[in-house]
Amino acid sequence: MIFLLLSAEVAVVKWGDGEPWNTIEAGIKKIVEADVFSLDRGKKGVPNLQNYKVVIACGWQTVEKVLSAFSGNVVGAGILPEDNLKKEKRLCGVYLVPSFMDQLALLREFLPGVKKIGVVFNIDKSSSMMKDFEAAATNLGISCEKATAQTPGQVNIALKFMKEIDAFFMVPDEVVLQDASFKFILMASYGNLFPVYGVTREYVKAGALFSLSPDYMDMGEKAGNMAKKILGGSKPSSLGKVYPRGEVVINLRIAEKLGVDIPRSVMSKAKEVFK
Incomplete structure (x- = not known):
């Protein structure tokens, strides 16, 4: 049996490498330590994340995939304002676009x-x-x-x-x-x-x-702060969803x-x- 050695309580799952996902990752890591995984633009599946306390789904394509694969709390960095995601109590985070x-x-x-x-x-x-x-x-x-x-x-x-x-x-x-x-x-x-x-x-x-x-660095920092608050005991439903700064x-x-x-x-x- 192979055991995954975790170095952090937070996982970041990116849609891919490169931009804008790397900038969002950099913003997250300003706030909280995290293990990072890439889905390689959909070529890879979501890894086993069940031992993490919080998962940050990085990129709008990633959010629903992580919600389906992970039973815990999810912070979205780049959430679409879709009807089903607005009702998801396990999800908080930052919308893809400003208001x-x-x-x-x-x-x-x-x-x-x-x-x-x-x-x-x-x-x-x-x-x-x-x-x-x-x-x-x-x-x-x-x-x-x-x-x-x-x-x-x-x-x-x-x-x-x-x-x-x-x-x-x-x-x-x-x-x-x-x-x-x-x-x-x-x-x-x-x-x-x-x-x-x-x-x-x-x-x-x-x-x-x-x-x-969206200012992707700001998006990452806001997502990182939400993950940090969840580690401190906050519920995603109390943190809600916020807008990124615009450029x-x-x-x-x-x-x-x-x-x-x-x-x-x-x-x-x-x-x-x-x-």
């Missing part, structure tokens, strides 16, 4: 004339999220043209009917975040000349116009391609600019 109000406020500042935005989501998992999103949009005088999809192919079909939108907003929904869905979103953006608000910097780098992307990320090449003028006020806030 919708903060994101939409940046959208309003970046595109002052925006009146209608396109949004696609999976109604089976993200219905309550969309209610929160639409309430924030309405508060800023922005209407939403909504469509539901459960596969990238359905995302593609939905986009074909979005002809009168001023921008497309990627919400943190697992169907929308898939690579195939994003390719369809970019094709529609370039074909119909509407800008895309990306969920994170990775999507901006790949072709979205801009984002209020403005812009793709200048896409702005030029779409003919979008970037306000100076937004450029002055940019943490990262892709050219």
